[in-house]
Amino acid sequence: MSQQHSAAPAPTASAVATVGRRRDWWRDAVIYQVYPRSFADSNGDGMGDLEGVRTRLPYLRDLGVDAVWLSPFYASPQADAGYDVADYRAVDPMFGTLLDADALIRDAHQLGLRIIVDLVPNHSSDQHEWFKRAVAEGPGSPLRDRYHFRPGKGVNGELPPNDWESIFGGPAWTRLPDGEWYLHLFAPEQPDFNWEHPAVGDEFRSILRFWLDMGVDGFRIDVAHGMVKAEGLPDLGSHEQLKLLGNDVMPFFDQDGVHEIYRQWRLVLDEYSDKRGPEGPSSEGRWWETGGRIFVAEAWTPTVERTANYVRPDELHQAFNFQYLSAAWDADELRAVVDRTLESMRPVGAPATWVLSNHDVTRHATRFANPPGLGTQIRLAGDRELGLRRARAATLLMLALPGSAYLYQGEELGLPDVVDLPDEVRQDPAYFRGAGQDGFRDGCRVPIPWTRTGSSYGFGDGGSWLPQPEGWGELSVAAQTGVPGSTLELYRTALAVRRERPDLGPGDSVEWLKAPEGVLAFRRGEFVCVANTTGESVTAPVRGRVLLASGEVSEADGEVKVPADTTVWWATD
Known part of the structure; x- marks a missing residue:
């Protein structure tokens, strides 16, 4: 017989806050990335803003995430979507004001959500x-x-x-x-700071304190592997340098000197993390201070072992796992990355992180719709049905792994990349500079749909800064809410189950189970996850109660059939 698994009730704000008060909350947090210009537009100018984000915070609470990471909203000429910062202590008028930022942080805390903001220390704007x-x-x-x-x-x-x-x-x-x-390692409008100069370090420690005093709960560090350059700025001697990125140590990336910077920063953060507020939400909203503030590194390194250097006990708390993001939908490759990640993080006592999409790469619903080996920026739609089926399965696999998980806005709707944007509307600076990144990042930055109809499907009243495809409304929040089997309800249910089960979340190991070729199966306590990465149905190698499945599973004669490209969660208690 077929089984349908409906969404569990969304956790209440008090339940979220209770979980959020744990020390080291970040070890198993689910963190949702908001790209502010593409999330929600409150004033009808076609551009998302902080007030738009604030009005949608209840949606994120009900989704079941623990924290919200905001991409840059600082004062900027926007040569690179805000990653060219002119003033680190001001909000760009296109996003609002400092009062809007303050209101957003306060409302998030009242709803039991933490706020992480982007920090861009490798370079400034040329208008700084x-x-x-x-x-x-x-x-x-x-x-x-x-x-x-x-x-x-x-x-x-x-x-x-x-x-x-x-x-x-x-x-x-x-x-x-x-x-x-x-x-300028990036656009000419983004000159690199010289971190050998003491004034640079002094300035950024002051910037940290400014936003910590505003109440933020952490920082995502852009280009965390940059900042320090090899002494003398030596030639690299290669004519295909960009192919080496992420595969080799470069004279301008992943230099050992960055770690001294982070040790100094950690001292600042620990001053704030050691503050104590009352147990539980209060009129002043001080509950979050009992859980610590965190740093998250965007560190592209050659190996997960080198990534682990960034999360030693006296440095940062988390580092993005780009090796996992880059892995193909293949059981052997995924298992190898999982094993290496857990083995690398264990000696430094840091949690593993898992991520499938962000604002710089093709959404995984499109990446998995195409053959492997095309990289993380793809301009091909591929097989939409196959891509969505694999994306849903990959999400359940990711959320079952020990550690912290990152979601990118819209992936809970199963959004694909918009691969057919007219060239004249593109704004990615890499698109206009030959021989650089592919420049197709705009495809994952198209504003997300909230309603079935309207000039921008509920994004705002004045259209959207990047055109949304026809039919976008059928993927909207309104179209999927309460619909059994929808991708949105799958995410809501998965996050609720993850929160409820003590054998999910933190940890540093999994017990691999024997499984057919092309199938991953592992146990965590009385929980079992089985992911079938093949194109054929397989018989599940476990018995127990099915908690959740990314596709429709069938039971007959005491056996459970797991369809192609499907992940299933079991309870064996």
């Missing part, structure tokens, strides 16, 4: 006051020491100081009219 003054004052200005200014090579200094390439394509150096060059 430091850089503008450094340029205006010319060669010899002390402010130029806070960035990487150098004379060029060649007879007249007409060649860049070294052979480094920008991640977005082209040289990593731009020459000013006065003859000096400055380093």
